[in-house]
Amino acid sequence: MKVDELPVDERLKRVIKERGIEELYPPQAEALKSGVLEGRNLVLAIPTASGKTLVSEIVMVDKLLREGGKAVYLVPLKALAEEKYREFKEWESLGLRVAATTGDYDSTDDWLGKYDIIVATAEKFDSLLRHGARWIRDVKLVVADEVHLIGSYDRGATLEMILTHMLGRAQILALSATVGNAEELAEWLDAALVMSEWRPVQLRKGVFHTGTLIWEDGTVERYPENWYSLVTDAVKRGKGALVFVNTRRSAEKEALALSKLVSSHLTKPEKRALENLASQLEDNPTSEKLKKALVGGVAFHHAGLSRTERTLIEDAFREGLIKVITATPTLSAGVNLPSFRVVIRDTKRYAGFGWTDIPVLEIQQMMGRAGRPKYDKYGEAIIVARTDEPGKLMERYIRGKPEKLFSMLANEQAFRSQILALITNFGVKSFSELVHFLERTFYAHQRKDLSSLEYKAKDVVYFLVENEFIDLDLEGKFQALPFGKRTSQLYIDPLTAKKFKDAFPALEKNPNPFGIFQLIASTPDMATLTARRREMEDYLDLAYELEDKLYASIPYYEDSRFQGFLGQVKTAKVLLDWINEVPETRIYETYNIDPGDLYRLLELADWLMYSLIELYKLFDPKEDILQYLRDLHLRLRHGVREELLELVRLPNIGRKRARALYNAGFRSVEDIVRAKPAELLRVEGIGAKILDGIYRHLGIEKSVSVQERPKKRGTLEDFLK
DNA sequence: CTACGTTGTTTCTAGACAGCATGTC
DNA sequence: CTAGAAACAACGTAG
Secondary structure, eight states: OBGGGOSSOHHHHHHHHHTTOOBOOHHHHHHHTTTGGGTOOEEEEOOTTSSHHHHHHHHHHHHHHHHOSEEEEEESSHHHHHHHHHHHGGGGGGTOOEEEEETTEESOSSOGGGOSEEEEEHHHHHHHHHTTOGGGGGEEEEEETTGGGGGOTTTHHHHHHHHHHHBTTBEEEEEEOOOTTHHHHHHHTTOEEEEOOOOSSEEEEEEEETTEEEETTSOEEEOOSSTHHHHHHHHHTTOOEEEEOSSHHHHHHHHHHHHHHHGGGOOHHHHHHHHHHHHTSOSSHHHHHHHHHHTTTEEEEOTTSOHHHHHHHHHHHHHTSSOEEEEOGGGTSSSOOOBSEEEEOOSEEEOSSSEEEOOHHHHHHHHTTBSOTTTOSEEEEEEEOSSSOHHHHIIIIISSOOOOOOOOTTOHHHHHHHHHHHHHHSOOOSHHHHHHHHTTSHHHHHHOOOHHHHHHHHHHHHHHHHTTSEEEOTTSOEEEOHHHHHHHHHTOOHHHHHHHHHHHHHHHHSOOHHHHHHHHHTSTTSOOOOOOGGGHHHHHHHHHHTGGGOSSOOOOTTSTTHHHHHHHHHHHHHHHHHHTTOOHHHHHHHHTOOHHHHHHHHHHHHHHHHHHHHHHTTSOOOHHHHHHHHHHHHHHHHTOOGGGHHHHTSTTOOHHHHHHHHHTTOOSHHHHHHSOHHHHHTSTTOOHHHHHHHHHHHTOOOOOOOOOOOOOOOOHHHHHO
16 A cells, blocks of 8 residues: 555655655555544554554544644653654654653653643553543543553553543554454454554574574574574674573673674774773773673673663664674563564573563564664574474474463552552542443453452452541542542552551651661562572671661561561662762672662662652651651762752752762852852862853852863873874 | 682572652763 | 572592
């Protein structure tokens, strides 16, 4: 089907043709003929990179141009929200306004009501729904990207609830990977279903076993015995490879090993560019390892890396500078990052209580990364058979069908939180109304029988009443209480809120960072570290040493909570180090964690600390305690001791610069106002730009003279000039 | 007795969403 | 129930 033949707005066609697209892919054409353009719901289950985004763009833009209103595009990752936002920006040429919003990123300061296309993570949209944003009623279309995540254990329920809320109120376009029961999903959404295996770039799949590469069509190729040869072969042919492994350690190890092999295939300019890239990285143990791999044209990629490092690697790989990435599943479903060859080293993964096979759906998503649309005629995805027999892998992952999706609404944590929201934010007034709502969920559609869910719902309601989130009046009607309403808006687990509430009396008596951090670490919303075997004694000792500061009692060794508790103590200790200005590198070394882990911990602690304060406000707060908590929150956010709190409020002054200023004798804003610019410029880390910003922030007219500060150690390039 | 090598034993393991109000090194 | 690498401990031997 030609773009010209589309029954859509002419302006829309023009923009698409300007992209150089004249002809639609068969599944795209089929999708657009399904009735979506007339407002029908659609489930589009096709492989990654086969043009789902274009379909959604056409549907969104046509609808908006024709009817006005808003379209919401839901994604599972913050990084994807940014990616889609950039892509959709193009439509501003037609007068449509595009915005993206996630927990830590808003593309705009203006309120979302002004925008036509809103990209958001599912959780963020759920939160917006709870806050009752007025513009929600203008939403005419919801596009749910990666809708198969409805089957994810911890995040599936959110998506399911959003769709249940919006079903009937807006058109729904659900984009899915190939799943075992797309029909069931389509039935639930009362949607047309378009399924296809078609890909614009052909995909060859095969299994590798000790030197033999068997393609799915039966052809066989011989390679050296070690699977590394699959990677070096791709590099020799001027292409790249993406290697998936199941642990961070493996990713790092294989990156280093492959780096040595790939290195010899690099050109001089490439080597120079790579060294330049490596020099941009920070100084910490993880980055050091990364640098070693990078100079050989290889990088590892996992959640321990900082965001900047991750994007740096992704961009360099896209440019072809980095030849090989070894990755944990971070890359299997993330931003768009195709590669000529994909090598899957592991098909098993450790999951809590043992080794499990990685789901077919996930392996297929990894394989789907093979083949770069603009550069390759085809892509190759190869599974390495190390333990399992090659035949078995071929059967399961290459010829096999992906798993069915199952509703995860009954997941206790998610369910608890969603029921609270229904009562406090969505006007559900009685148990029968609650059941009535649940009847419209995917769970109900799939299981037919609601009795066990109703039973769980009763337990949850009982828990919510018991802990004063909600009230029951004499006729059995629900009534939202402020505690419940705030909990729901803060988007925290009711159990977290309860833990906070229960701890308030003890906290008031003895406010201290260690107690508060352990409290935060003990909630289900916090990610905690695990105490390693040989650390356990240390953290137990620490807990006893600081026992009078804790708001919880130390569990006995036999207690099932013992292990978890030690992890909480460890986590609390990391946070404690952070606010005591222990350098990051030392934190990484002491606790054996990566930069990404620390970032994640701080991000979560920040959010929970805020929530703790907000909830405390509801319970007859004491002003001095409140102030104490606010200060601690600020210390946590900036990673500083109390004495730096004043300085750290200044723009671009974080823990390092604030400490430098303080140690140089500038201990307050007052000191800075009084000081001469030249004096301040002598402080390490304070340059003209920074100082200028500070003056502007303070509303001071002082010219930062252009005089250079003493030059730092020159680089080699300076020397050669 | 010490330094070092060998062998058996234990330990450890992926990822990442949410509030709010503005700006890290 | 299914792995595999690394850290660690125990043991053994040469000098």
